[in-house]
Amino acid sequence: MRGKIAFAVGVLTAATVGLSGVTSSAAPGSAASPPTISKEYFGQADGTAVYRYTLGNARGMRVRILSYGGIIQTLEVPDRHGHRANVVLGFPTLADYVAKNSPAAGGGVYFGALVGRYANRIAKGTFTLDGRTYHLPVNNNGNSLHGGTSGFDQKVWGAEEVPAISGRGTAGLRLSLTSPDGDQGYPGTLRATVTYTLDNENRLSIDYRATTDKPTVVNLTNHTYWNLAGEGSGTVYDQRLQLDAGRYTPTDATQIPTGELAPVQGTPFDFRAPVPIGARISDNDPQLLTGQGYDHNWVLDSGGGPVPTVAARATDPGSGRSLTVSTTEPGIQFYSGNFLTGTLVGTGGKIYRQSAGFALETQHFPDSPNHPEFPSTVLRPGQTYHSTTVYTLGTD
Secondary structure (H helix, E strand, O other): OOOOOOOOOOOOOOOOEOHHHOEOOOOOOHHHOOOEEEEEEEEEEOOEEEEEEEEEOOOOOEEEEEOEOOOEEEEEEEOOOOOEEEOEOOOOOHHHHHHHOOHHHOOOOOOOOEEOOEOOEEHHHEEEEOOEEEEOOOOEOOEEEOOOOOOHHHOEOEEEEEOOOOOOOEEEEEEEEEEOOOHHHOOOOEEEEEEEEEEOOOEEEEEEEEEEOOOEEOEOEEOOEEOOOOOOOOOOOOOEEEEOOOEEEOEOOOOOEOOOOEEOOOOOOOOOOOEEOOOOOOOOOHHHHHHOOOEEEEEOOOOOOOOOEEEEEEEOOOOOEEEEEEEOOOEEEEEOOOOOOOOEEOOOOOEEOOOOOEEEEEEOOOOHHHOOOOOOOEEOOOOOEEEEEEEEEEEO
16 A cells, blocks of 8 residues: 555564565574674773674574664675675774764764764754753754764763573663763753664664653664665665655755655655665755755654554665664654765775665654654653664565
């Protein structure tokens, strides 16, 4: 049915199937082979040890996560013929991430990172909460982007392994970070916990939680770039994308939402049915000119809720790999890698050029603190911020 992704995820169980009826059942014997987690030293950042954790499952999926920035460095999955490849963009060394991944370092690509306190943009680095105005560092066209000049992506998080538990068939990594009152201009001491969990259905879940001791705003996400044909394999323009969203939020010239929830019907932003990413990216549309391609927030038809529902699905015709994104968030930022300029070398030794990968950032809307008509991002003492996103990898 046009305008709706083929199914909605309720409670995610072992019987969950991919879009178009592609199953994601575990391999024979996987019940006796629960996912695993291992740890290795990866270097130091600001004098603090950084570790790399590897989650692996019985179906050949392997995810490497750094305690620096909560970064997903690599994610390997088989194609339709069983050939495994890394399908996310990243750097080979910690030094690369420190030097090139953040705006403060001049890169600002955020490969694989957890971003916060506020994912996406806040206009002019300013917002008012309960009658008081707060000022944040500006680092993107006069606006504050992804938490400012020293966001969560640049921090070494505390890390705790979550080993496989009998009957659950999962293994995971729990990361924790305390952001002090006034950090990057944000009020309140924020205590954040992010848990990555892998199961034998090739589902990588990210569960975000946070509390505060003063009223504040929070919007957390993960900024992984995907290339389902394999990292460093070239452009993603032929890969097909479907978004369960009939509206999006147009922006001004600095990529701040105007406040309009515009219909996608009849525009290059209509991904309600699967469309190659590059099919309309060169259309003469003012919004594509502003973002130099896609870099916009889509308003999900689900509206967000307590249970993850399907927001997006991407497929690569060549390899057969598929990615399904389910979330409790009301929005998703689709970014087509427009500002990758051929100056960065990835994990596989290849240069990343424009559209070497795409991001699907589940989120509340950009600049929500300055748009009371948008879903609220305010967190108050006694409340718990809670968001969950699930990435399901499979083959068609």
